[in-house]
Amino acid sequence: MRKVAFVAGFAIGYVLGTKAGRERYEQIVRATKRVRENPTVQSTAGLVQAQVGRITEKGKDALSHTRLGAAVLGESEQYKASRYETPDHLPQGF
Structure with a gap:
């Protein structure tokens, strides 16, 4: 379609x-x-590009602190325990 x-x-x-x-x-x-x-358009585009870069880095950083993110980003050795980790009292897979 x-x-x-x-x-x-x-x-x-x-x-x-x-x-x-x-x-x-x-x-x-x-x-x-x-x-x-247009200079205004160029400066605005530069600001937007910088902001997108910052947001992307924040997202990658937050994602890298998860098991899935570490696997996807190939940074499993840098995985740090965080609030995203499964608590000990829950069975694996939750």
Whole structure:
């Protein structure tokens, strides 16, 4: 179903794009370039990229303190007991 929707969207975009012609395409490219080169957009993109980096590192750190995370990240020797560890009074697997 997704593939059909993608192909249909591509076909519609192609038809509309060819009807609009090269001049409209060039207009869109120029507008996109102006937005991309805007200093405000660039600084905002830099801030967002830095924030995403911090969040990613926090998530990886939190995940590495779990057994699953240690296995996925390949850091099993660095696994530290934490609040995520199964308490001793529960059977394994819980």
